[in-house]
Amino acid sequence: MFMLLSYLLWLASSLSVEKMLIFVSKTAPNLFCFSTTNDNYFKKFLSSQNGFFCFKKPSSRHIFESSNLHSSLTTTSLSTSLTKTIDHKTVDYNIRICRFCEVGNLNKAMELLYSSQKSELEATTYCSILQLCAELKSLEDGKRVHSIICDNGIEVDGVLGSKLVFMYVTCGALKEGRRVFNNIVNEKVFIWNLMINEYSKIGNIKESIYLFKEMIGLGIEVNSYTFSFVLKCFAAQRNVKEGELVHGYLLKLGFGCYNTVVNSLIAFYFKCRRVESARKLFDELNDKDVVSWNSMINGYVANGLAERGLEVFKVMLYSGFKVDLATLVTVLAGCANCGALTIGRAVHTIGIKSCFNKEITFNNTLLDMYSKCGDLDGAVRVFEKIGDKSVVSWTSMIAGYAREGVSGGSIRLFREMERGGVEPDVFAITSILHACACEGFLEIGKDVHNYIKENNMQSSLYVSNALMDMYAKCGSMEDAELVFSEIPVKDIVSWNTMIGGYSKNSFPNEALNLFVAMLQELEPDGRTMACILPACASLAALDRGREIHGYILRNGYSSDRHIANAIVDMYVKSGVLVLARLLFDSIPAKDLISWTVMIAGYGMHGFGREAIATFNDMRNAGVEPDEVSFISILYACSHSGLVDEGWRFFNLMRYEFKIEPKLEHYACMVDLLSRTGNLSKAYRFIEMMPIPPDATVWGALLCGCRIHHDVKLAEKVAEHVFELEPENTGYYVLLANIYAEAEKWEEMKRLRVKISQRGLKKNPGCSWIEIKGKVNIFVAGGSSHPQAKRIESLLKLLKQKMKEEGYFPKTKFALINTDEMEKEVALCGHSEKLAMAFGILSLPPGKTIRVSKNLRVCRDCHEMAKFMSRTASREIVLRDSNRFHHFKDGHCSCRGFW
Structure with missing residues (x-):
């Protein structure tokens, strides 16, 4: 006690009374007044009501005494150098407010602040209470303190001003903090x-x-x-x-x-x-710390160089640095990005040894790593061991199931999460919408949409974009349009989702129209280009495709391999195979999609040998074919009549690449055998298939029966087709064509009655041609086009010339049993003839005529196209539902294989 009092006396000689009181209140708050007989050190200490004590430095002058222990202290002279008088209540308010601030009692501190007088409080007291307002995020109290400071005329200097700025900023009122900041010299x-x-x-x-x-x-x-x-x-x-x-x-x-x-x-x-x-x-x-290592690992992972990040992590371990939670979380993210499951498992072990497995962040990242690395069982084990699962845990697991194609598991977990009282966030919602999109679960997706509405989550643009994507991938563009129309401010993802949805769902005109509308709102990006190019390809809209290609070149998007592949595909499907090949050759690093697009392009244009050469080049480049590549090469062999080559590729796929054939591969082989006249072999091949054939497989044989006029086999095959797809009018029309070519009118009549009884309607023939950027559409028998009369006159003139040269229309393709004149009129109205005639009338001499059709071209129109190409000295490129036909000088590239 003696030492303490000596120290206090020394403080008294060097500190102000107010500061020393604060010090004493912190070091000995419960110390009461005491006295001693030794006047060489002190005279007397008097206690105040709140338990603090006040002391005075010894002096030869009169020392005061209190008459009452609980009364207010009287003012006393401190020394000859300290002439300022001290009011006990002033000291009391400052000390008590600071004391309440120290213990976090803001209400009491504010009460004392209101009851104090203007001159009683010091700047340090205001600073203390402002500090507490900041710590408790109590902006309203902080504003009240600021108001009192202003009302009392207190100078807001550097220290007090800084504390005010700190309070406002900490409480989230940056504007108010900036106003104070601007008015102080700091x-x-x-x-x-x-x-x-x-x-x-x-x-x-x-x-x-x-x-x-x-x-x-x-x-x-x-x-x-x-x-x-x-x-x-x-x-x-x-x-x-x-x-x-x-x-x-x-x-x-x-x-x-x-x-x-x-x-x-x-x-x-x-x-x-x-x-x-x-x-x-x-x-x-030289002096690396754990943050340095973490920065390197995280930097590599964030830049798509996860493998290099993992190498840094290994060096970190070898160097003896102790990892922290941030290290392991970053490394696990890197493992997830590059599929490094083995390293991920090792990190899992390190995490357990370091007791990080109790951290929810570690467990969630670990769960995500196993999921993205394809180890769904590992993810499930981690998930089940998490005691208090957060919404992130559930979302990671839902996304994992969706990623592995187990959408049923995603939906089950989503419902389990709801039952467990965990409220889904936008990431959980978008994950479940993605699962619905992958599996085409439209009805469940609509249920999720209802949940979104009930919980007012549609305001999230992220959620709205995911909803549109789900509807588009489930084929419900009307619902996607509704969501799109309700978004107040659309971003680039919103537009791209809709444009891509229209393209993928065979609404190319809508995609192009929306693209034009988008240009009025914001600049497209590379993803937009990848979405709109398939629409151009679908319409064979070469002029529009070239415009978009120019935009891509001007904005530097051509280096994107996905866009480069889409450009090649657009030119392939627009009939410009030479340019497609040039662009294909210019792609520096071709992937499997690049090669497959080119192989398929050669196949649909009837260049089977070129397709085979490209397939071989792909293998020589070290790119292994997949099941889609084999579909493309088998298709190419089929449309060029390359039977031996087709069998070689079919066996190569099965035995060398261990790819089990699917229905598409079997359909290609049946088509190949059927086109080349091997109908009996094709029938036996179907009977020997290890999987049940679908309507496409039987339909390929039915097409062969038409080419080779085998009515008996056609009727047998048709029974299988009608049983599998009784509502598909295309197969009925195909059999009707077979009957018409054989002039079996009675059988055809019975078939028409059957079609009528089923209420089936034939899809109308539709063809289109792009002239000066505008797509002109023609329907079979239609006469609504502005130039319908000129088109009809040209076709009559061409028909007359054909007759003069000994060509007579193949009226049996009109599919009606009536007089020859009516059949000729019906044939003249076939949509592709109308489109080709319009091309001759509208395009300058020498310009290639490019026409597309939604159905397979009939033989009469095929003959007419050959005649047009020779008579008008025009190259005509006709794309039907099956392949391309290049007509030039009276010949066609298909050589009869279509």
């Missing part, structure tokens, strides 16, 4: 750093950088945190140039050896995709 780096960091948090990077530059201009001394904050800003902007200037500036000031600064520089360079610059800084850093 050279404290802390408050500048606070403002810079806070603006960057809300995404106002421009203002953060402005403050940094103003700070430098005013000569405020920066510290390592300043550079860390501002480098984050330049990283967010991908502003390499200014970031490098800051790098030079901090080196000049000697901050190049600060770990925090170098770590921030590493993160900056990685964010700006300057990977080698980041690596150089890391290698030159």
Whole structure:
């Protein structure tokens, strides 16, 4: 006690009374007044009502005494040098408010603040209460304190001003904090750093950088945190140039050896995709800490270089550095990105040994890693061991099931999550919508949509885009359109989803119209190009496709391999095979899709030998074919009559590449045998199939029966087809054609009655041709086109010339049993004839006529096209539902195989 009192006396001689009272209140708050007889050290200490004591420095002058222990203290002279009088209540208010602030009692502190007088409180007291307002995020109380400061005329200087700024910023009132900040003269780096960091948090990077530059201009001394904050800003902007200037500036000031600064520089360079610059800084850093290693691993993973990130992790372990939770979480993310399941399992073991398996973040990332690496069982085991599952845990598992194609498991988990009282977030909702999209679960998707409406989640653009994607992939474009129309502010993903949905669901005109509308709202991106090109390909809209190709070249999107493949596909399906090949050859790194598009292109144009050569080139390039590649090459063999080659590829697929044939492969082989006249072999091949044949397989044989006029086999095959797809009118029409060619009118009549009884209607023939960017559509027998009379006149003239040259229309293809004149009129109205005639009338001499049709071209129209190409000296490219026909000088590229 003696030592304590001696120390207090020393403090009294060097500190102000107020500051010493605060010190005593902290060190001995329950110390009561006591006395001693030794006047050489002190005279008397008097207690106040709240338990604090007040002391006075010994003096030769009169020492005061209190008449009542619980009464207010009287004022006393401290010394000859201390003439200012101290009011006990003033000291009392300051101490008591500070004491309440220390224990976190904001209400009591505010009560005392209101009851105090203007002159009673010190700036430090206001600072204490503002600090507590900040800690408790009590903005309203903070504003009240600010108001009292202003009403009392207290000068808001650097310290008090800084505390006010801190309170406002911490409570989320950045605008109010900035107003105070602008009105104070402050050279404290802390408050500048606070403002810079806070603006960057809300995404106002421009203002953060402005403050940094103003700070430098005013000569405020920066510290390592300043550079860390501002480098984050330049990283967010991908502003390499200014970031490098800051790098030079901090080196000049000697901050190049600060770990925090170098770590921030590493993160900056990685964010700006300057990977080698980041690596150089890391290698030159002598005193690496765990943050340094984590920055390198995370930087590589974020830049799509997960394998290099994992190598850094291995070196980190070999160097003896102790990993932390952030290390393992980042490494697991890298394993998920590159499928490194073995390393992921090792990290799992390290996590268990380090007791991180109790951390929900670690478990969720671990769950995601197993899921993305294809180990669904491992993911399930982790999931089941998580005690308190968060919504992230459920979402990761739902997404894992969806990714593996087990959409039923996703839906089951989603419902289980709901029953468990875990409220799904937008990521869970989008994951389940993705599962519905993958499996075509339209009704379940609609149930999820209802849940979204009930919980008011449709305001999330992320959710709306996922809804549109689900509806589009389930084939319900009307529902997708409704969602799209209700989005107030659409982003690029919204537009791309709809355009891609229209393209994939065979609404190419709608896709092109929406693309035009999009151009009025915002700039398309590479994904837009990849979505709109298939629409151009579907319509064979070559002029529009060329315009989009030009846009791609001008904006540098052609380096994207997906877009390059889509361009090749567009030219292939628009009939410009030579240009498609040139563009294909210009792709520097061809993937399997690139090769398959080109093989399929040769096949549909009837160039089977070229398709085989391309297939062989693909294998020589080290690219292994998949089941789709084999469908393309078998299709090419079929449409070129290459029987031996077709069998070779079929056996190659089964025995060398171990790919089990699917129905599409069997259909190609049946088509190949049927087209080449091997009808009996084709029939036996079907009977020997290890899987039940579908209507497509039998339909291929039915087409062969038509080519080779085998009515008896056709009737037998038709029974199988009608049993499998009784509502498909195309097969009835095909059999009707077979009867018509054989002039079996009675059988055809019975078939028509059967069609009528079933209420079936034949899909109308439809052809289209693009002229000057506009798609002109013609329907069989239609006369609504503005130039219908000119088209009819041209066709009559061509028909007359054909007769003069000894060609007579094959009226049996009219499929009606009536007089020859009516049959000729019906044939003249076939949609492809109308479109080709319009092309001759509308396009300049020498311009290739490009026509597309929704059905297979009939023989009469095929003959007419050959005659047109010779008579009009035009090249005609006709794409029907099955393949391309290139007509030139009276010949067709198909050589009868269609």
